[in-house]
Amino acid sequence: MLNVTSPHAHDGLSTADVMKLVLVATVPGFVALTWNFGWGTAINIVLAVATALACESAAVALRKRPVMFYLKDYSAAVTAVLLGLALPPLAPWWITVVGTAFGIIVAKHLYGGLGFNPFNPAMVGYVVLLISFPVQMTAWPAPYLIMPEGITPPGLWESLQIVFPLLAGGDAIDAYTAATPLDVFKHNTGLLAEQLYGAEPVFAAGELAGVSWEWVNLGFLAGGCFLLYRGVFTWHAPVSMLVALALMAAIFYDGGSSTSKGSPLLHLLSGATMLGAFFIVTDPVTSASSNRGRVIYGALIGVLTFIIRSWGSYPDAVAFAVLLMNFAAPLIDNYTLPRTYGREKSRRATEKQE
Amino acid sequence: MIRAIRENSLILTIFALITAGLLAGTYLGTRDKIAAAEREVAQRALREVVPDELHDNDMLNDVLPIPGNFLETLGLNQPTELNVARRNGRPIAFIIPATAPDGYSGDIQMIIGINTDETIAGVRIVAHSETPGLGDKVDTNKSDWVFGFNGKSLNNPNVDNWKVKKDQGTFDQFTGATITPRAVVNQVKKVLLYYAEDSERLLKAAEQSWNNKLENETGDG
Amino acid sequence: MSTYREITHNGLWKNNAALVQLLGLCPLLAVTGSVVNAMGLGLATLLVLTASNIVVSLVRNQVSEAIKIPAFVMVIATFTTTTELLMKAYTYELYLILGIFIPLIVTNCAILGRAEAFASKNSLVLSAWDGFTHGLGFGVVLVLVGAIREILGSGTLFANMHLLFGPAAETWTIDIFGEGYSFLIAILPPGAFLVCGLLIAIKNMIDGEIEKRQSARKVIIKGAKRVRTTGKIS
Numbered sequence: 001m002l003n004v005t006s007p008h009a010h011d012g013l014s015t016a017d018v019m020k021l022v023l024v025a026t027v028p029g030f031v032a033l034t035w036n037f038g039w040g041t042a043i044n045i046v047l048a049v050a051t052a053l054a055c056e057s058a059a060v061a062l063r064k065r066p067v068m069f070y071l072k073d074y075s076a077a078v079t080a081v082l083l084g085l086a087l088p089p090l091a092p093w094w095i096t097v098v099g100t101a102f103g104i105i106v107a108k109h110l111y112g113g114l115g116f117n118p119f120n121p122a123m124v125g126y127v128v129l130l131i132s133f134p135v136q137m138t139a140w141p142a143p144y145l146i147m148p149e150g151i152t153p154p155g156l157w158e159s160l161q162i163v164f165p166l167l168a169g170g171d172a173i174d175a176y177t178a179a180t181p182l183d184v185f186k187h188n189t190g191l192l193a194e195q196l197y198g199a200e201p202v203f204a205a206g207e208l209a210g211v212s213w214e215w216v217n218l219g220f221l222a223g224g225c226f227l228l229y230r231g232v233f234t235w236h237a238p239v240s241m242l243v244a245l246a247l248m249a250a251i252f253y254d255g256g257s258s259t260s261k262g263s264p265l266l267h268l269l270s271g272a273t274m275l276g277a278f279f280i281v282t283d284p285v286t287s288a289s290s291n292r293g294r295v296i297y298g299a300l301i302g303v304l305t306f307i308i309r310s311w312g313s314y315p316d317a318v319a320f321a322v323l324l325m326n327f328a329a330p331l332i333d334n335y336t337l338p339r340t341y342g343r344e345k346s347r348r349a350t351e352k353q354e
Numbered sequence: 355m356i357r358a359i360r361e362n363s364l365i366l367t368i369f370a371l372i373t374a375g376l377l378a379g380t381y382l383g384t385r386d387k388i389a390a391a392e393r394e395v396a397q398r399a400l401r402e403v404v405p406d407e408l409h410d411n412d413m414l415n416d417v418l419p420i421p422g423n424f425l426e427t428l429g430l431n432q433p434t435e436l437n438v439a440r441r442n443g444r445p446i447a448f449i450i451p452a453t454a455p456d457g458y459s460g461d462i463q464m465i466i467g468i469n470t471d472e473t474i475a476g477v478r479i480v481a482h483s484e485t486p487g488l489g490d491k492v493d494t495n496k497s498d499w500v501f502g503f504n505g506k507s508l509n510n511p512n513v514d515n516w517k518v519k520k521d522q523g524t525f526d527q528f529t530g531a532t533i534t535p536r537a538v539v540n541q542v543k544k545v546l547l548y549y550a551e552d553s554e555r556l557l558k559a560a561e562q563s564w565n566n567k568l569e570n571e572t573g574d575g
Numbered sequence: 576m577s578t579y580r581e582i583t584h585n586g587l588w589k590n591n592a593a594l595v596q597l598l599g600l601c602p603l604l605a606v607t608g609s610v611v612n613a614m615g616l617g618l619a620t621l622l623v624l625t626a627s628n629i630v631v632s633l634v635r636n637q638v639s640e641a642i643k644i645p646a647f648v649m650v651i652a653t654f655t656t657t658t659e660l661l662m663k664a665y666t667y668e669l670y671l672i673l674g675i676f677i678p679l680i681v682t683n684c685a686i687l688g689r690a691e692a693f694a695s696k697n698s699l700v701l702s703a704w705d706g707f708t709h710g711l712g713f714g715v716v717l718v719l720v721g722a723i724r725e726i727l728g729s730g731t732l733f734a735n736m737h738l739l740f741g742p743a744a745e746t747w748t749i750d751i752f753g754e755g756y757s758f759l760i761a762i763l764p765p766g767a768f769l770v771c772g773l774l775i776a777i778k779n780m781i782d783g784e785i786e787k788r789q790s791a792r793k794v795i796i797k798g799a800k801r802v803r804t805t806g807k808i809s
Contacts, residue, residue: 106769128760128765131486131487131759131760131765132487132757132758132759132760132761133487133758133759134485134486134487134488134759135487135488135529138488139529313458313459313485314485358639358641361639362639362641362642365637365638365639365642366642366646366649369646369649369650370649373649373650373652373653376653376657377653377656377657380656380657380660380661381660384660384661384664387664387665388660388663388664388667391663391664391667392667395667395668395671486759486762486763487759
């Protein structure tokens with residue numbers, strides 16, 4: 001029998017398949033986070049997913065659409081997991097709930113749901129939290145590897161008590177926090193980069209770019225490579241973001257002087273760099289849509305990340321950079337839309353229809 | 355045509371005259387009140403540092419110039435005056451303006467009141483642009499942190515301990531922010547050091563200006 | 576009588592300067608961090624709008640088409656400056672907070688818009704009422720946005736009202752969520768956009784509901800239809 005197929009129509013992955021792959025790909029990063037910082041991230045994710053599913057169902061029901069159909073595409077779960085991974089472990093429970101609810105309700109459903117949201121919901125939730133509750137959002141627990149002697153890292157029950165102070169029955173437990181590598185570099189007053197690396201345990205105990213954070217980032221890098229291999233997204237946006245960030249860092253590294261902005265390796269392997277590059281920047285809804293567009297989009301995120309990290313008010317900047325470029329994505333599309341087959345010039349979105 | 359132009363310009367002129375008159379009237383009517391309100395606000399910060407019960411002079415107009423060679427220490431980039439608080443004509447405190455250049459987001463402007471016994475009468479942040487929710491706790495609207503300076507001097511705590519706790523000093527930083535309190539503590543310390551160096555001259559100058567003022571008053575009378 | 580009702584309905588709801596025409600967005604978004612700031616600017620705008628409508632209506636027959644706009648602008652600028660001076664004299668601290676937005680009232684298109692569209696064509700009393708209701712409509716939205724942002728952002732309501740109403744109002748503050756509460760985004764600029772957008776959405780929702788009820792009640796007559804033309808409302 002003759003099997004007739006159309007040559008250009010692949011049996012592509014459905015939204016749900018893609019989302020499931022993304023969830024699988026976050027596992028190495030999640031393991032690295034839990035290994036180094038304890039149960040906090042796991043609690044964050046459970047809380048965020050529960051909140052996200054509740055908000056998604058409520059929003060979909062209010063919009064009079066079939067609830068199960070929308071829950072089954074896993075997109076809300078992915079948003080929640082990404083936000084849960086980005087939040088500081090052991091953040092109070094209401095931080096996670098407020099951020100997730102804001103991301104799902106305001107950033108996603110008020111704009112019309114999946115596919116219509118101009119901004120990445122997880123990043124909107126993150127930024128809202130960051131500017132509203134800077135104290136809670138900049139308190140990262142100290143990595144196990146550099147816990148001072150005599151301080152035992154909190155177990156599961158203690159972690160739960162930190163996240164839900166009510167469980168502790170009045171006497172709240174405080175998590176033992178430490179400055180992140182980016183924090184340390186930003187607050188540096190007059191030390192050479194080399195001295196800083198020797199003096200601060202965060203760097204002294206690390207191999208490449210700061211203890212623990214390097215492993216978290218390598219974990220997300222591994223997950224990203226898996227997604228790339230499975231063809232979930234193209235290399236354009238993440239690679240150009242990382243290259244741009246590394247280039248900027250190399251230019252301003254300044255040989256490690258006391259005003260150095262940090263080495264390329266520090267910038268690549270700390271903060272939310274890899275999580276951002278492979279799980280946020282690649283969001284098909286909010287990024288540019290052509291390959292050429294994605295290169296520009298990713299590169300500008302890299303440049304902005306570096307600029308805001310170095311001269312802005314907050315130590316990390318991936319979320320701000322992503323939101324700013326989400327805003328610019330339609331404009332980038334406007335100038336980079338590919339040429340339609342059979343036409344000489346690429347069509348611009350602003351051109352009048354003939 | 356010409357007639358229309360003439361008529362229109364006449365009407366516009368009348369309009370301009372009436373509105374100008376109205377404005378002039380309002381201006382004259384509110385002038386004194388506005389001047390009083392402006393003085394009131396300018397005095398408020400000074401009064402918070404040295405309350406009315408302690409002094410009996412017009413601090414706003416009782417000023418001495420800050421010597422040019424100290425301006426840089428105080429973080430000031432143009433010639434500025436400091437205010438004198440007196441009781442019965444004797445200076446009891448000097449209120450010195452200063453700017454900490456190394457806040458998290460730029461300059462932090464403040465005034466520091468120093469009693470003549472070299473203890474701090476009070477510190478107030480006049481203007482800053484620190485991160486909302488983190489560094490802005492130096493503002494009395496947000497937290498009581500700056501009251502912690504009251505009564506402190508270069509001996510209490512020791513000069514070497516004029517640092518935030520994170521730098522092994524005495525002063526609390528606040529949760530999530532180190533740079534802002536570090537900048538403020540550092541600048542207050544600099545002002546104390548300046549006062550220790552310049553106090554003798556300042557006291558003399560203050561006495562001199564009081565005598566000049568008395569002479570002028572008797573001269574006029 | 577129906578004209579007054581029409582004007583009131585227009586100013587407060589149907590043609591609301593802030594929610595429908597989206598005029599004066601800049602002050603609307605910039606100064607509504609608290610009720611007292613919003614009310615201060617709302618009252619100032621109300622004053623300028625009513626006064627300029629009255630004067631414009633008074634001189635409407637003396638001013639020819641050619642010099643209409645400069646004359647009106649002069650009137651509005653005068654009242655704005657007068658208001659600024661008065662605020663400086665009696666509510667100086669509030670004036671310091673509202674800053675540039677007081678003199679900027681002169682550029683609020685709602686004011687020149689009412690002068691040109693209504694006061695220059697209608698009698699004194701009608702114009703005064705039109706100015707008052709439009710100013711009130713704008714002011715109410717300002718205060719509403721201010722109240723929502725203040726509650727969400729700092730957990731208080733009517734804080735610092737003494738800036739506007741004197742020392743007696745110092746105790747008016749209602750602390751809703753207790754000491755130490757803050758949700759900064761509501762007070763920062765993004766909060767203004769979010770709250771304003773929310774109010775517009777709610778208004779549109781109510782309008783949609785009203786329309787649905789009316790059309791359900793009305794019997795639809797097929798055939799000839801009168802199309803409403805612009806300008807004339809009655």
